Amino acid sequence: xxxxxxxxxxxxxxxxxxxxxxxxxxxxxxxxxxxxxxxxxxxxxxxxxxxxxxxxxxxxxxxxxxxxxxxxxxxxxxxxxxxxxxxxxxxxxxxxxxxxxxxxxxxxxxxxxxxxxxxx
Numbered sequence: 001x002x003x004x005x006x007x008x009x010x011x012x013x014x015x016x017x018x019x020x021x022x023x024x025x026x027x028x029x030x031x032x033x034x035x036x037x038x039x040x041x042x043x044x045x046x047x048x049x050x051x052x053x054x055x056x057x058x059x060x061x062x063x064x065x066x067x068x069x070x071x072x073x074x075x076x077x078x079x080x081x082x083x084x085x086x087x088x089x090x091x092x093x094x095x096x097x098x099x100x101x102x103x104x105x106x107x108x109x110x111x112x113x114x115x116x117x118x119x120x
Contacts, residue, residue: 025056
């Protein structure tokens with residue numbers, strides 16, 4: 001399992017509540033989806049969002065999530081091997097998909113979406 005924290009609280013402290021943070025996590029999950037390596041889609045499809053009054057996160061719960069996120073796994077003999085990231089279904093797929101998604105314009109999209117949600 002890997003848990004990706006969503007750093008919205010620093011930017012909209014005065015209007016935070018659990019609904020806002022839950023919205024932020026759902027939006028971040030949507031923004032990160034094209035960057036998640038995909039074979040069958042199980043990793044993305046089973047991702048869960050969680051939120052409190054001041055924090056939100058997307059949890060990727062599959063047993064292989066951390067290895068895929070970090071791009072490496074340990075073999076039965078204890079050797080570290082790098083994983084090949086397949087891009088047939090998601091051409092933007094990469095390790096550390098949260099970082100790359102936010103650097104590729106996702107941060108602005110997330111902030112704009114949260115601002116729109118707060119402004120309702």
